[in-house]
Structure formats: structure tokens, C-alpha cells
Amino acid sequence: MADGDDKQPLVDPRSLAALQARFGPGLRWWALVTVMIGNMAAVMAATTINVAVPAISHVFRLGPQQAQWLATGFMAAMTMSMLATPWLLRRWGYRRSYIAMLVLLGAGGLAGGLSTSVEMLLAMRVVEGLAAGVLQTIPGVVIMRAFAPHEQGRAMGLFGFGTVLAPAIGPSVGGVLIEWFGWRAIFFFVLPFCVVAAELARRCLPHSAPGGEPIDRRAPPPDALSLALLSGTLGALLNGLVDLQGPRPWLGVATVALAVVLMALFVRRQRHVPAPLLPLGLFKHPVFSAAGVVAFVYGAGLFGSTYLLPVFMLVALGLAPSQVGAVLVPAGLALAVVIPLAGRLADRQPVYLAIAAGLGVMALSFVLMIGIGRGSAIGWIVGWAVLGRIGLGFVIPSLNLGAMRGLPPPQIPAGASTVNFLRQLGGAIGVNLVGIMLGWREQAYAALGPDGVLRAFHEVFVLMALLTLAAAIAAWRMRPAGDATAMDSS
Template sequence: MANVPSHPFSPEALAERHGGSYRWWVLLTVMLGTMASIMASTIVNVAVPDMSHQFALGQERAQWLSAGFMAAMTISMLLTPWLLDRFGYRRTYAGAMVLLMLGGIGGGLGRNIDWVLAMRAAEGLAAGVLQPIPAILILHTFGRHEQGKAMGIFGFGVVLAPAIGPSIGGVLVEGFGWRSIFFVVVPFCVAALALGQRFLPHSSPGSATINESRRRLDWPGLVLLAVAVLCLLNGLVHLHDSAHGTAIALLAIATAGAAGFLVRQRRAEHPMMQLRLFGHHTFSWGGVVAFIYGMALFGSTYLVPVFMQIALALPPSQAGAVLLPAGFVLALTIPVAGRLADRYAFHRTLSAGVLLLAVSFWLMMTVGAATALLTITVWAIVGRIGLGLVLPSLNLGAVRALPMDLLPYGASGINFLRQLGGAVGVSLVGIVLEWRLRVHAGDPIRGFHETFFLLGLICMGAVLAAWRMQPRPQDPADANPPPA
């Protein structure tokens, strides 16, 4: 007689109960949750003007509708390994989905801006916990020959969220007011909760059971991380204005907080970030790629729409229409890239993707007031093809060779570094753009071109780092077999 798994919601019991399609149900479950978190992140941007008018917000206050979400998300990413170890996949996922849903409902019902900002922070905390979970589950649930395909399908669904989110948000704001956009996440959360209760295992990564007393949360490390991230983001914001003394003080505190966090991680019994991850060749270079890639990706997300509306004088609707085909190309590229990640060395597809992203930035330097919209669309598509090649290869390549006990930390660490790079990239692009526009006061297009050139150079740094991710079998740190 076959052995029956001891827990009805262990991975083995669930796979036996649901048959060969079980792994795809797991993929759908985590994809819906991630789509909800991304939707919450991006859809609010279209409502900022209406909210600024209602609450009489200045630009510095209004930007925290996005910056507060990003800060909370960055901080909570490193909590995922501890939550999974103590509560398991099922309860961690359910808790994050409930928090995301309550944040959306609370934001939509908010009567003052402080409450709305608090709800945005709650959504960001939930989104940060959710981000590393899909990569961990895909590596645990799918065989090596299907991991790239699964990551590609996951990416296809996830990139649709930011592609359609602003369009849906614009219609809702125009028809029902800014409050309506906060409720968009609710149906996604309800569906993800229902699927999670049915298909996600009760266990924690690498273990058939969970032990709620196994390890304590590193509270000092969490506080130091929060201080470092919040002071960094605030300091970068103040670099845009005349408060340079405040900016320098905040950045100094951020540096001290980051140094304290690293010292704490080295000494803590149960650290939030396992520094021994960086002893693994592919992860350490993957972290460099993730940080630089985050800078370029988030920086360009800010720069391209501003370029088309300010330098080219396109109306918002037309600028969005120009970028829409590139969004669909990205969604179609990612599944193909996932299959390539199963067949070819990930450092090759990763390098090719970042190189295409750099080329797209440099091609934007040829765009002027007389350039046809079709040309701009083609240049944007080149960049989106590059993004599609990067996502599956980076998520898998950086963590695939890690031993089982480090897998949750690796997935959290890569997402954390990419998000941190994004926060730095947005501020860096804003600072450089403001500087170059001031230098070229009579020729704004030239100021934008020089900023695009900088993004291309940043991407070339990621190309070099991606090529260094080439696995070295002779290195014991990279010789660990992937999970089945």
C-alpha cells in the first residue's frame, strides 16, 4: 500500500489529489495574487490629480501615494522567508492577500489623506511579502525542464496588470471618481484567496511541516532596514528641491542604517538576509544585475511618458496609445523567453535582453518633434522585447543553484535588490533630467536625449554583470542541484 502523506495539505497530498494539473493551479493562484499587488501599485497613478485636488496636496505630499507603497514594499520583501518558515505557504499567502484587500477597501473609504497614505503602506507591505513567493513555488513545484516555461506564463499574466491597469483606472476615475480604483484589487484578492485555500500547501519551503516556534523575527534588523530605506527615499526626494542640507543628513542616516543592518545580519542568530548568499557566484552577480536592471526599468518607466508629453507635446491619451503595442509585445515575449530559459544558458538570454534594453534607450535619442509615431512605437517594442528576455532568466538564474534552505532568502533578496534599484533609479533619472533640462533650457529634447544615453550606459553595466553569471561547475557554491 502506498504511503499516505501525514498532512492533507502537504505538497505530496495535494499533487496526488489534484493530479497532473496541480502545478498549473498553483501557478494560477500565485499569478492572481501578484497581479493584484501590481495593479494596486500602478493604478493609483491615474488618480493622483483628482486626489491632489480633493485633499489640497502639493507635489511633495502627493508623491508619497506611490513612494509610500514602494518603501513599504521594499521593507517587507525580506520578511517573506521568516513568514514562510513560521506560518507556511498557505497562511502567509492568505494573510498577505487579506491585508492587500483591506488596504484597498480602506483606501477607497478614506476620508483624509493620512488614512489613505496608511492604507497605501498596508498594500505595499502585502505586495512585498507576495513578490518572492511565485519564484519559490515554481522552483519547488515544477521540474527543471518546465521552470522557464512556468515563469514565462507567470510573467505573461503579471505584465498584463500594469498594461491594462492605467486604462481601467482612467475609465473608473472619469466615471466613478478616484475612490473606485482602490476597489479594483478586491475581486483579484477574493479569487486568489479561494484558490490558495484549495491548492497551496500548508508546509514551509524545504519542510513537510511548519514550526511556529522555530525562529524569531529579527526586530533590530527590521528597524535598521526601515530607517535605511525611508531615509534613502526621503533623501533622494529632497535632492530635487532646495533642501540639500536635509537631503545630505537623510542620506547619511540611510548609510549608517544600511551599515548597521549588514552588521546585524552578520551577527544575528536568525537574520532577515543571509549574507552567505553572496558566496554563490550566480546569486552575487544576479544581485548586481537586479539592482542595475531595476534602476533602468523604473527610471525609464518614469522618463518615457514624460518625454512624450513634455518634449514631444503629445497628449496623455496619444502617449498611452503609442506605448500600448509595446506592452502587448512584452506579454507575448515573456512565454517565449521562458522556453528559451529552459533550453539555453540563462546568462546568454539575460545578457541579450539587457543589451536590447540599452539599445532601445539609445534609439530614443534619435526621436525628435518630427519623428513618426510608428518609429517611436518600434523603438519602444525593442525595449519591451529586452524586458521579456530578462524577467524569466533573472528570476531563475540567480536562485536556481541555491541549496534548498537558502531558496526563500535568495528569491526575497533578488526582488529586494531590484526594488531598491528602482527607487534609486527613479530619483537618479529625475535629478539628471532636471539638471540637463536646465543646461539646455531652449532645447528640452536634447536634455531628454542625454538622460536616455545615461540609462543606456547603466544597462551596459548590467550586460557585463549578466555575462559574469555564467555558472562555474568547479565552484562548490554553484554545484548544488536544482530542486525537482
């Protein structure tokens, strides 16, 4: 408070009010660009490792299961940290939380690139995953709180454009970096993005917690037992799914059963702690509850099919890697073009219609893939791949919007983290489900040779179509209970 007329009250230059005075209405767009670049860094950390796995496996003499943990460890850590995001925002605010996670991601990348042992390398992948989970959750909170309802679809579409651009360019650039500088360059690749995003966050993100609320240093930390149960659940689940594909499937069944028990204990624990990692009260909102089902099933279909399509072209159709790349480029471009258009449409039409229609188109593309054989023209494969990505483009900007528009503003951070968690959990199961199903059907048709391999892939495409259709049916339950209200800017 000022003690005299000649003195002015001190104003924190990083407060929401000060930033709004400095940037004006454009603050929300600067905030969107900031979180988009940070998210691109997180996505590239997740995806570029795939092109380096053969080189890393050769250097450290890794078997297939050990090499798989380069991706699985990252995924498990990312899935778990998503649920801690609301607490981080309450405790540290937007600016400190985001910059801290960028520093953590960059440090993990730097140390990973300098690793001299496989243990250190895997540990740094876990560090990167912990940071990536938060970096991928905060943008949804920013969009829902900083943009009015009639702008949220457009903002989500622009953000989605950057999100799909990262996995499109990451592996390509990563391949060049490996060829020129070796596998370590893959880990250093994220550093420039982290530096740029951190500088933008320092300038454009407020100290405050969501909604312009003051930071609460006394916010109760996540329950330690809940964290332990969730870590055990994810570890057992991913380990068990890997074992199901190995020589000891009985061990996989037992480990997955352990994961189910741990998850049940985790959910029960959330009813009795003051600051639950997974607020079960969110599921009392019918729209959010339906969106959670959509996110889980859609995640399984999306991640499973993203793995399935390239393997189908390489193994069943016998295409060269360069041809596979040529097929996937038009699909990626179609997705990048459709997402901003679908985002604008989400501002004008009910989002549940866009989600259901997009999932229906994705399911159709999987069904059409059943007609592809070794003699099929490349153009048909490109066409069906593009069709699937067009459907995906309608889902991406609408799912988070549809899930969170019906929530009270204080529950939006928890809603964003929960939707991302469910989608990621579904994705982890979907990838392994595709691998298990494919191995099982290939064994069943082993006597048929190449025709049997093709039939096995076709049956897995049927599974993907059924999963996607199930998500489309659940999307019809996402009808909003009432009109959305404008969110406060933060």
C-alpha cells in the first residue's frame, strides 16, 4: 500500500495484470506460442528416439526388450507426471512451473546425450518423460482459461498444428543428425526449443496460478502412497504387456493382474486423501465422464494404429523404407492442414459431433486398409492414410474442449491432466495390444506364408476399427449440459 499521494503501489512486473497492461489482448496469443514451442520440445523428445534405437542398441549391446524401455520408461514417467500438474500450478504458478519443466527436459536431454552407461541413459529418459508430461498438460489449461469460448477452437487448432508438426519433422531431422554427428545428437536436439520456450515463458507467462489466483505455497503435495501405487501400476502394466509378447506369457498375465490390483488400490486411495492425484469428483460430470472414455479408447486406437501402419507397409506389403516415408508425408501434411480448420469449426459447431465424425472417418480408413494387398497401387494406400489423418484432425482440437467446457473453472487444471493421462494410458495399452494381437494372428496363419502375414495385419486393422467406433459411440454422450461461459484470462 502507498503511504502518500506521491508514491505508487509496487506492482509485480510478472503479475497477470502487469502482463495484460504490457501486451494487451495479444497476451493470450503470446502465451499460446510459448506453450506450443515447449510442447513441441516434449513431443520431439518422445518421438526422435525411435530413429536412434538401432545405433544405441549397437553401442550399449541392448536386446529388443531393453531397447523398448527407452520408449516405455519415457511413456510411464510422462503418464504419471500429468496428474501432478494441477498441484505444480497451484504451488508454483504458470511461469515457474513451465520454466522448471523446460530446464528439467533440457537437463535430461543434455545428460542423456553425455551418457556413458545404459542405466544413466534410461534414467535420463525417465527425467525427460517427467518433464514432458507436465509440458503437454499445461497448454490445455492455458487455452481454456485464457481464451473465450468462441476462440478456444481456433486456439486449440493452432496449437494442434504445432503439435503434429513436431513428430513430422523430428524423426527426419533426427535421421540427418545421427548420420552427421551420431546418436548423441538426438538428445541435444531439444535444447534450442527449451531455451526459446523458457525465454518466452519468462516474458509472457504470469507468476500466478490458473485463474489469476495467487500462488499457494501451502498447497498439500501429492499423496506419497498414491504416487507409489500409480508408479507400481504403470511399471507392472507396461512390463506385463511386454512379457505377454515374449517367451514367458504366464509371467505377463501375472504382472498385468498385479497392475489391475494396484490400480484398484490407487483409485480407492483417491477417495480418502485431501489432494488426490486423480480427482474422482470430475467423473460426476456426465460430459467429462464420457470424454474420459473417449480419451482412453481413442488413445489406444491412435497410438496403436500409428505403430501399425508403417509396420504393415514394411512387413506385409514389402515396401522399402523410402516408400513408407513417401506414403506418410501426405498424411502428415493433410493432418497439419485439417487441424486449424477443425479448430475453427469447433467454435461454431458442437464439439461432440466433430469428435464422433472424425472417429468415424478414422474407423472407415482402417476398414478400407483391409482391401490393400501386395498388388495394390501406392495411391490407394496414400489415400486411405490421408483419410485417416483427416478424421484425426477433427478429433485433436475438439476432445479437450468438449471434456472441459462443462467443468467449473477451478477444476479445469485437474480435468486437463486427467484427460491427457487417460489418453496416454490408452495409448500405452494400444501399442502393446497391437503387438500382442499381431504376433498371435501371425502364429495362427504361419502355414500360409506371406498371405498369412497379410491376413494377420488385416485382422488387426479390424481391431483398430472396432476400437475407434467404440470411441465414436462414447463421443455421442458428450453433449454439453449447458452453454459454456467465458473463462477468465490467465
